[in-house]
Amino acid sequence: MECLENPAWNRYTREKLEKLTVKAPDEEIRKKVLNNLDHVAKPLDGLGKFEALTAQIGAIQRTEMIDISRKAVIIMCADNGIVAEGISQSGQEVTLTVVKKMAEKKTSVGKMAETIGVDTIPVDIGVNDKGKIPGVLDKKIRPGTRNFRNEPAMTEEEAIKAIFTGIEMVSDCKEKGYKILATGEMGIGNTTTSSAVTAALLHCEVAEVTGRGAGLSDEKLIHKQKIITEAIDKNDLKKADALRILETVGGFDIAGLAGVCIGGALYHVPIVLDGVISMVAALLAERIVPGTKDYLIPSHKGKEPAMRRLAKELNVEPVIDGNMALGEGTGAVMMFSLLDIALSVYQDRTTFSDINIEQYERFQIDDDINYWGKR
Ligand SMILES: O=C(O)c1ccc[n+]([C@@H]2O[C@H](COP(=O)([O-])O)[C@@H](O)[C@H]2O)c1
Numbered sequence: 078m079e080c081l082e083n084p085a086w087n088r089y090t091r092e093k094l095e096k097l098t099v100k101a102p103d104e105e106i107r108k109k110v111l112n113n114l115d116h117v118a119k120p121l122d123g124l125g126k127f128e129a130l131t132a133q134i135g136a137i138q139r140t141e142m143i144d145i146s147r148k149a150v151i152i153m154c155a156d157n158g159i160v161a162e163g164i165s166q167s168g169q170e171v172t173l174t175v176v177k178k179m180a181e182k183k184t185s186v187g188k189m190a191e192t193i194g195v196d197t198i199p200v201d202i203g204v205n206d207k208g209k210i211p212g213v214l215d216k217k218i219r220p221g222t223r224n225f226r227n228e229p230a231m232t233e234e235e236a237i238k239a240i241f242t243g244i245e246m247v248s249d250c251k252e253k254g255y256k257i258l259a260t261g262e263m264g265i266g267n268t269t270t271s272s273a274v275t276a277a278l279l280h281c282e283v284a285e286v287t288g289r290g291a292g293l294s295d296e297k298l299i300h301k302q303k304i305i306t307e308a309i310d311k312n313d314l315k316k317a318d319a320l321r322i323l324e325t326v327g328g329f330d331i332a333g334l335a336g337v338c339i340g341g342a343l344y345h346v347p348i349v350l351d352g353v354i355s356m357v358a359a360l361l362a363e364r365i366v367p368g369t370k371d372y373l374i375p376s377h378k379g380k381e382p383a384m385r386r387l388a389k390e391l392n393v394e395p396v397i398d399g400n401m402a403l404g405e406g407t408g409a410v411m412m413f414s415l416l417d418i419a420l421s422v423y424q425d426r427t428t429f430s431d432i433n434i435e436q437y438e439r440f441q442i443d444d445d446i447n448y449w450g451k452r
């Protein structure tokens with residue numbers, strides 16, 4: 078992958094993006110890991126969904142010797158012009174304040190990540206500020222998107238640059254030795270952009286996929302839904318493709334995270350998804366580069382109503398049912414902990430033969446928990 082700081086970044090065109098192809102995770106490895114898990118001295122399928130997740134991570138990394146020792150959460154930070162319409166309880170300036178604190182590890186994701194030894198990588202992909210933010214990677218496309226009530230949030234060129242920024246982040250992280258990555262974000266107003274993109278992609282009722290975000294009154298929630306509905310209708314987005322939907326009502330954070338998902342698929346790095354912003358980015362990524370979704374690991378079910386529809390469309394069942402709506406990558410970092418714990422059983426496994434017990438015979442296959450494929 079060429080460096081995006083190279084002035085030639087504008088060679089990254091829609092055509093180049095759409096030509097990217099993804100190889101499926103290694104099915105043989107997936108089956109081998111599932112078989113190894115059957116040899117572990119425990120009830121068959123005893124780790125439930127964590128068995129399917131473990132096998133999928135092996136298939137993504139193309140090895141039975143699964144390694145998720147070095148972990149990071151890539152936190153795409155950006156402002157949204159639509160905030161001018163009063164769709165959030167906060168103003169845009171709050172994004173910058175929180176991002177500065179994020180760099181000092183003083184926000185929720187920083188505390189969680191420090192607790193379990195995960196690195197946080199905050200990225201300024203479009204914060205509404207002219208200067209560089211100390212401790213934050215400067216990949217600014219533009220200081221915030223435009224107000225999508227009046228005009229498209231971004232140009233096609235900006236959207237594509239943001240996507241390639243995410244792709245390149247994964248390449249850089251892999252080179253630095255990270256074995257698994259998570260998606261996080263910070264950006265006031267990004268539940269509005271996420272709901273708008275979801276409604277347009279899934280052709281569903283705006284009210285069905287639009288919630289209160291970080292907190293809204295009933296009256297403001299109706300206003301938020303009205304703004305989204307108007308933009309979808311005015312731009313005829315139910316007939317648009319994924320990229321045009323992203324440009325029109327999306328955000329730089331969503332675009333960057335879609336790139337992270339695609340990067341995971343291109344560089345064979347498992348990507349753990351956080352909340353609604355990450356999930357919509359995942360669906361965009363899958364629509365732009367089919368096959369990407371097989372590289373994505375869901376974390377939590379979330380509170381925003383769009384989460385349910387997005388999980389269904391991506392055919393994933395997140396394991397954490399915590400009614401969370403924090404963002405920043407917090408749910409994904411929690412999932413890292415669970416994956417570490419589940420993997421401890423696999424990596425240094427005690428088998429039936431180790432303890433001289435006859436191995437359980439498999440009479441049935443629980444396909445419900447093997448949503449990536451059959452045993
Ligand atoms: O991750 C989620 O599902 C989630 C749900 C609600 C809110 N958030 C966070 O809250 C902010 C957006 O809320 P809002 O109301 O300004 O759209 C943004 O910084 C997100 O990280 C995140």
Ligand SMILES: Cc1cc2nc[nH]c2cc1C
Pocket residue numbers: 167171175184263264291403404405
């Ligand atoms: C303080 C604060 C932290 C956040 N983290 C994600 N969204 C946020 C919004 C606010 C206001």
